[in-house]
Amino acid sequence: MNAPASFDTDLVPLYxxxxxxxxxxxxxxxxRxxxxxxxVPSGTQHWQVFDDRDYPYAVNPQFKAWLPLTRLPYSWLVYTPGERPKVIYYQPFDYWHVVPDSPSGWWVDHCDTHIIRTPDAAAALLPxxxxxxILGxxxxxxxxxAPNNPEPVIQYLEYQRSYKTPxxxxxxxxxxxxxxxxxxxxxxxxxxxxxxxxxxxxxCTAVGQDANDLPYGNIIGLNEHAAVLHYMExxxxxxxPLRSFLIDAGASxxxxxxxxxxxxxYDTGSEFQAMIDAVDAAQQNMCAGVRSGVDYRQLHVDAHHTLMGILKDFGVIRVSPEAAVATGVSAAFFPHGLGHPIGLQVHDVAGFAASDRGGRIERPAGHPYLRMTRVLEPGMVVTIEPGLYFIDLLLEEVKKNGHATSVDWARVDAFRPYGGIRIEDEVLCTGGDAxxxxxxxxxxAD
Structure with a gap:
């Protein structure tokens, strides 16, 4: 399914x-x-070992940052300061596969395009x-x-990718x-x-994309499967009976x-639906907290306190939210990070970058899976995805660590068949409201 007919026209000045x-x-x-x-090479096909079948092609993110071309292997982007970008466009003579269409779209008038029929033909056109x-x-x-991926170049370009253009x-x-x-x-x-x-x-039918088009494999879990963070079986x-459903899925x-x-x-009048509603309301407040100057690490830690407040209200934990966070009990129920940068990649680059010259901002102690540690600035897009789960492996760790009395295990047993809850939106940081x-x-859609 495509955008409205006027969408491409609207993109011309933006591009x-x-x-x-x-x-x-x-x-x-x-x-630098x-x-x-x-x-920037677009990338090549990868062949399966001991076979003549290729893996699904994935375009180099550095290539598609310049061009809206995602199915063009063996092609190249060349930029020399002061000159128009050069696109070396691989369009083979091939009757076994579909050949890429001739260059078209909002980008063609801004680039010098050279058609090649064999991958080797690109060599004569490269500087x-x-x-x-050479990034790839x-x-x-x-x-x-050969790609040399020089660090000063990569560090600067990846850092700047944090700031999305209109x-x-x-x-x-x-x-x-x-x-x-x-x-x-x-x-x-x-x-x-x-x-x-x-x-x-x-x-997939509604989106009009299959597994090779989607940005990541769909996570679709019914009942207890919702407690497996990356469930894809x-x-x-x-x-x-059907009790619950968690879906984590995107589009490209x-x-x-x-x-x-x-x-x-499944039962919209159930106590589990009430817990979903509570997480959803909390998540919207967290999204509103995406503001310039806010440390994303603090948003993550604050989310732990908020989610433990929900578990306290539902009688799942017996201790205060502060005590649950301090003792690590909260990590058993919310074991992943609050979110991550997103854009050309689902987990986009530079989430830990200290500056455009390198360096790393470490995660808070006790939060090993957080994927974003920077202070938010206008132009950044991040996900906000708090969750509450009933994961046997992690709950056993709570007992082993001496905190069994912090939890009402009868309440855990009541919610365990539902697996878990996660709500995720993408939020643009602006100079004002999120x-x-x-x-x-x-x-x-509604």
Whole structure:
């Protein structure tokens, strides 16, 4: 499913500004690294060992940062300061596979495009390797053009990717709309009694993307499976009775990802639905906390206290939220991070970057899975995904660590068959109020 007909037209001026930003960033990155040219291969196909089958192709994120081309292996982007970007566009003569369409779209008028019919033909169009910063995987090596990934260049460009341009935000909003179509179809399939596999298929059909198009594998868990953070087994038979449903699924749009999670109780009048509602309300408050100057680490720690307050209200823990956090009990119920940067990659780069020259901002002690430790600034997009789970392995650790009395185990037993809850939106940090990219997409769908 595509964007409205006017969408591509609207992107024309946005892309021009985006490309100007990319050039400025590349100019600075090359100056820092002491190079004359930026060379970015799109990536190659990977072949399975002892077989003639290839793995699904994944484009180099550094390539799709410049161009909305995600299915173009063996191609190259070349930028030299002061010149128009050069796109070396691989369009083979091939009757075994679908050949990429001729170059078209909002980007073509801004680049010099050269069609090649064989991968080796790119070599004659590339600038001298010794003076080039070549960003890519080792397999993209062509002749003496081997990716060198110079740290000063990579560090600067990845750090700057934290600040999304209006063009990127437009693409990310459309990725939200696509994913929401899938989420609505998935909920309907759950209510109709479909299996995890059936729900997955309903999602993919509604989005119009299959497993190779989606930005990550769909997490679709019914009942206890919702307690497995990255559950992807997709059972073909629905459990009986149906109690709960957790779906963590996104969509791709011209190289940009969405990442949305929702949780549902089959019985909308149940106590578990009341807990979902409490997490949802808390999550919206957390989203509103995405503001310039706020330390994301503090948002994460505050989320632990808020979620433990919910468990206290539902009688699951006997101690105060502060005590649950201090003793590590909270980590048994909320074992992952509050969220992560998102954009060209689902878990986007530079979440720990201390500056555009390198360095790392460490996670808070006791929170090993947090993927974002920076202070928020305008232009950043992060996910906010608090969760509460009833995971046997972690609950046993609570007992082993001497904190069994902190928990009402009868209440745990009551909620264990439902697995867990996670609610996730994407939020843009602005100079003022937080801009939730996800909730309006659900509003449009409704």
């Amino acid at each position: 021009a500004d985006h490309l100007a930003t990319m050039k400025r960033r590349a100019d600075e990155a090359l100056a 690294g002491g190079f004359d040219h930026l060379v 001298p390797a010794a003076r080039s910063a 995987e080792p397999q993209s090596t062509l002749g003496d053009h 063009y990127e935000i437009a693409l990310m909003r459309q990725a939200q709309r696509l994913a929401v179509r899938g989420h609505r179809a998935a909920e309907a399939a759950f209510r109709a009694g479909e299996s995890e596999f059936g729900i997955h298929m309903a999602y 997709l059972q073909r038979v629905a459990p009986d 749009f011209h190289g940009y990802a969405s990442d949305i999670t929702r949780s549902y109780a 801009d939730n990219l996800t909730r309006p997409a659900f509003g449009e």
